[in-house]
Amino acid sequence: MQVTKTERFPIRVQSDVVVVRQKVRNWTIELGLSLIDQTKVITAASELARNTLEYGGGGEVELASLKNDIGKNGLRLIFEDQGPGIPDINLALTDGYTSGGGLGMGLSGSRRLMNEFNIESEVGKGTRVTVIKWK
Amino acid sequence: MERIPILKLGSFLLVTIQVDMHDELAVRLQDDLTTKIVDSSARGVLIDISALDIVDSFIGRMLAGIASMSKILDAQTVVVGMQPAVAITLVELGLSLDGIKTALNVDRGMKLLRDSLELSEDENLAAGEANGEFESIHASDEN
Numbered sequence: 001m002q003v004t005k006t007e008r009f010p011i012r013v014q015s016d017v018v019v020v021r022q023k024v025r026n027w028t029i030e031l032g033l034s035l036i037d038q039t040k041v042i043t044a045a046s047e048l049a050r051n052t053l054e055y056g057g058g059g060e061v062e063l064a065s066l067k068n069d070i071g072k073n074g075l076r077l078i079f080e081d082q083g084p085g086i087p088d089i090n091l092a093l094t095d096g097y098t099s100g101g102g103l104g105m106g107l108s109g110s111r112r113l114m115n116e117f118n119i120e121s122e123v124g125k126g127t128r129v130t131v132i133k134w135k
Numbered sequence: 136m137e138r139i140p141i142l143k144l145g146s147f148l149l150v151t152i153q154v155d156m157h158d159e160l161a162v163r164l165q166d167d168l169t170t171k172i173v174d175s176s177a178r179g180v181l182i183d184i185s186a187l188d189i190v191d192s193f194i195g196r197m198l199a200g201i202a203s204m205s206k207i208l209d210a211q212t213v214v215v216g217m218q219p220a221v222a223i224t225l226v227e228l229g230l231s232l233d234g235i236k237t238a239l240n241v242d243r244g245m246k247l248l249r250d251s252l253e254l255s256e257d258e259n260l261a262a263g264e265a266n267g268e269f270e271s272i273h274a275s276d277e278n
Contacts, residue, residue, distance in 0.1 A: 007139045014158050014159055015155040015157050017157060018155050018156075018157050021155060022155065025188070034221055035220045036219075036220045036224070038220070039188065039189055039220040039221060039223070039224045040223075040224050040227065042188065042189050043190075043191050043228060045188060046191040046193075047191055047192060048227075049145060050158070050191075050193060050211045053217070087205075095229055105192045105228055105229045105230060106145070106192055108229065109192065109227070109228035109229045109230075110228075112227050112228065112229070113224065113227055
């Protein structure tokens with residue numbers, strides 16, 4: 001797998017979430033995703049950026065253009081924070097589970113909207129969520 | 136302070152969301168709408184989301200919140216103009232938006248409200264004349 005381009009954006013305040021949505025939209029258009037896939041990726045990015053802000057206390061997102069071994073293009077998003085971490089990842093991935101005031105659809109829903117989903121978290125250190133959409 | 140304008144249309148309130156809302160703006164709209172429902176004795180609320188590219192769980196929750204609060208205040212809410220890609224994504228995300236009435240466009244949303252409130256078109260407009268039609272509470276959006 002080859003990374004052809006990357007860019008990082010901060011997620012520190014609520015308006016940063018809006019900026020992340022707009023940047024991700026531009027990247028999905030550049031990748032040539034269908035309108036439905038664009039919408040899915042932007043929605044997942046919105047959920048994950050909000051998690052980074054609300055639960056992780058802020059962090060960063062890295063956008064990356066990918067090309068896999070058979071020449072397929074994709075978009076990878078990595079959300080990183082240095083927040084409290086997630087003690088029970090399986091529980092956090094359950095539909096309807098929330099540790100905050102949300103609906104508990106953010107993580108589980110984002111997983112359904114993307115092709116690949118990976119979450120690493122260490123209590124006291126932070127959380128990294130990696131998602132990929134292939135064209 | 137940035138706000139989403141709320142228009143009074145007869146006995147209904149019309150909100151057209153045209154900006155990419157950050158969460159605080161969405162919460163402010165919820166607060167403004169509940170206040171405006173009481174102040175104007177509105178019977179129905181139309182929320183036009185045709186300009187929204189996405190509805191995530193936060194905005195979904197806000198729409199559901201407006202629908203249940205308005206119901207308690209004796210007004211019905213109809214969400215109109217959802218784009219097909221948004222609808223598909225919402226379902227996959229896991230939000231069913233239970234309890235929210237929807238219509239394809241503003242016209243159909245109006246009809247749905249009128250029918251369920253058993254108002255005729257004339258009655259709706261008459262109520263509007265009495266209260267000053269197309270009055271906007273946040274007409275001068277200062278951003």
